[in-house]
Amino acid sequence: MPRGSRFAFAFICVSAAIIAGLAATGVRAAVTNFVAPAGTAIADGNIDGVIGTEWSDANVYLNVPINPTAATAQVSLKQDNTYLYIAVVWTADIAQPWFSIEFGATGCMNNGADGALFGNDGSTQAGLGGAWSGGVGLYRDVEFGGPGSVAADAIQNGVGAIRNSGSNVMVVELKKPLNSGDAAGNDVAWAVGNTYDLLMTWDSNGGGNPGGGSANMQSTTTDSQTVQLSAVAIPEFPTTAILLVTVAGTFLLVAVGAWKRSKAKP
Numbered sequence: 001m002p003r004g005s006r007f008a009f010a011f012i013c014v015s016a017a018i019i020a021g022l023a024a025t026g027v028r029a030a031v032t033n034f035v036a037p038a039g040t041a042i043a044d045g046n047i048d049g050v051i052g053t054e055w056s057d058a059n060v061y062l063n064v065p066i067n068p069t070a071a072t073a074q075v076s077l078k079q080d081n082t083y084l085y086i087a088v089v090w091t092a093d094i095a096q097p098w099f100s101i102e103f104g105a106t107g108c109m110n111n112g113a114d115g116a117l118f119g120n121d122g123s124t125q126a127g128l129g130g131a132w133s134g135g136v137g138l139y140r141d142v143e144f145g146g147p148g149s150v151a152a153d154a155i156q157n158g159v160g161a162i163r164n165s166g167s168n169v170m171v172v173e174l175k176k177p178l179n180s181g182d183a184a185g186n187d188v189a190w191a192v193g194n195t196y197d198l199l200m201t202w203d204s205n206g207g208g209n210p211g212g213g214s215a216n217m218q219s220t221t222t223d224s225q226t227v228q229l230s231a232v233a234i235p236e237f238p239t240t241a242i243l244l245v246t247v248a249g250t251f252l253l254v255a256v257g258a259w260k261r262s263k264a265k266p
């Protein structure tokens with residue numbers, strides 16, 4: 001292979017490595033299936049409806065369809081062998097909507113499904129939530145009993161929060177036990193390495209909230225997603241990126257130098 005072609009080939013290889021490295025950093029777009037990588041534990045106090053550095057080792061998905069599909073969300077996930085961590089950010093049409101995640105089911109309010117409910121003001125069914133305060137709504141560990149049937153668990157497991165961060169941009173954070181042992185509350189018994197169903201919905205049509213757009217109600221729920229609980233952590237972006245850029249820069253300098261020397265020869 002001529003010298004120039006060898007350098008070009010090397011440069012293409014390094015460029016491909018950079019692209020592959022960036023693709024592995026955890027940010028993906030417009031996907032419906034999630035991977036929750038292994039990550040560090042988040043303290044209960046950091047489940048506060050504010051996205052901070054506690055999510056820096058999570059996978060982040062952009063433009064995720066949630067139900068109703070008038071909205072899309074940014075969804076972050078990771079797990080620490082004891083808890084599944086999920087953060088969801090989306091823009092609602094009222095200041096106090098509710099949001100829910102149904103675990104291990106693909107249909108709306110499936111009988112026997114476990115769930116997490118955020119920000120329900122309890123106005124239409126007692127025990128499911130309560131008044132918002134300072135832009136923050138309540139979390140409830142729930143169980144579903146079929147269409148229209150939902151109740152708060154007698155044993156509340158996990159920690160969750162929903163916060164209106166301004167302009168109806170909602171931030172949900174959840175620390176959900178992978179296996180709480182609460183069978184009466186239909187709580188999941190999930191294991192790392194497996195893949196499970198998730199169904200995310202929000203609602204602002206007046207049931208359990210002050211009301212907003214009539215189209216934004218959970219009964220239009222159609223799209224479920226899956227989450228794989230991975231034992232593998234995502235690569236640390238700065239280290240990987242800096243290493244690859246350094247290698248690429250070195251190859252480029254060597255190639256340019258060799259090219260200049262070859263052109264200088266008579």
Ligand SMILES: [Ca+2]
Nearest residue numbers: 046047048050
């Ligand atoms: Ca937080």
Ligand SMILES: [Ca+2]
Nearest residue numbers: 141142185187
């Ligand atoms: Ca439950």
Ligand SMILES: [Ca+2]
Nearest residue numbers: 153155182185
């Ligand atoms: Ca429970």
